[in-house]
Amino acid sequence: MxxxxxxxxxxxxxxxxxxxxxxxxxxxxxxxxxxxxxxxxxxxxxxxxxxxxxxxxxxxxxxxxxxxxxxxxxxxxxxxxxxxxxxxxxxxxxxxQQTVNEEEHVNWNRILLIDAVQDPGNIGTMIRTADASGLDAVILGKGSADAYNSKTLRSAQGSHFHLPIIKGNLSEWVEKLKERKVTVFGTAFENSTPYNEVEKEETFALIVGNEGSGINKELLGQTDQNIIVPLLGQAESLNVAVATGILLYGLTLK
Known part of the structure; x- marks a missing residue:
């Protein structure tokens, strides 16, 4: 040795x-x-x-x-x-780092798209949650923390080795997914439906956004439907990784 x-x-x-x-x-x-x-x-x-x-x-x-x-x-x-x-x-x-052929997306039925989430711990937790909830891939948009930052890796707890994680232009990805008739959900406070009132889809993409400013407005305008986790107490908002977990299980469990 x-x-x-x-x-x-x-x-x-x-x-x-x-x-x-x-x-x-x-x-x-x-x-x-x-x-x-x-x-x-x-x-x-x-x-x-x-x-x-x-x-x-x-x-x-x-x-x-x-x-x-x-x-x-x-x-x-x-x-x-x-x-x-x-x-x-x-x-x-x-x-x-794993090599991913983006053309494989035709076989991806459930995808998480992350728009400019800056905290590596949040990114890692969302990758881990996407893995746990049975998603097919995670796509990181511009401005997001590095998937291979040591804090991201620790937070993801090995999920980097279980599903594709790629960087890409989210607007272009939304267009490709909509061509395949994949329903694209955004997350927003306004003009949104509580996640538990949304009709379940076999194929979907969920976009989550920056901790402070949310999803880019242009990207939000491309979604099919915007959803929200209702706030029942006095907190002003949820941590983005926590909200992502609730939404992913809400969309995947029937």
Whole structure:
């Protein structure tokens, strides 16, 4: 097994850059994950894992199938350089972002479109919720936080490895979906219907918007119907990730 001792090693420098620089993640199509759960989810799709990095304080579980995968030992100093959590488990993986053929969208029946949501934790939670509620894909529009930010990855809890997550022009996506007769729901306070009064559809797309300003008005004008989660108490609004969860289950459960 290969071992790396120096933080000045070129590979370690590359890993650190992937952690800290979004442009590097975009350019290379690579990212870093941390912790047993995320690494275990990643190795279920071996083709996306480039390297597993394991520190002196951690062990690879015996039930993991890592045959023919590169495993590198790292010392405590490098572990601290790579750790994004306060109490790191000392195991990491260098992964490739999944490649998605956008033409596959003809087979996607339930899609979440995210317009300019800026908090990585919200993005990760929505990806995880889309996965849990059985959606086929998540599309991130302009202004949204990076899907491969370390906070996003932790919030999504491995769902990045379960469904397509792509960046795209949401207006163009809405047009493509409407050509396929997919019902497009927007979320808005005005001129909207409570989600529990909406007729259930076998195929649908849900657009959710920015934490402060909501969905872009032009994009909102392209929807078939706008829906809302009614506020029954005195709160002025719901967190966008919480509202997304309520809406997705409201639209998917019959």
């Amino acid at each position: 290969k071992r790396i001792e120096s933080p000045q090693n070129s590979l370690v420098k590359h890993w650190k850059k992937l952690l800290s620089v979004r442009k590097e993640r975009d350019k290379t199509g690579e990212f870093i994950i941390e912790g047993y759960h995320l690494v275990e989810e990643a190795i279920k799709q071996k083709e996306n894992v480039l390297t597993i990095m394991i520190s002196d304080t951690a062990d690879v579980p015996e039930n993991w199938d890592i045959k023919n995968m590169e495993v590198v030992e790292i010392n405590d100093l490098i572990k601290k350089e790579l750790a994004e959590t306060e109490h790191t488990q000392g195991i990491f993986a260098h992964c490739k």
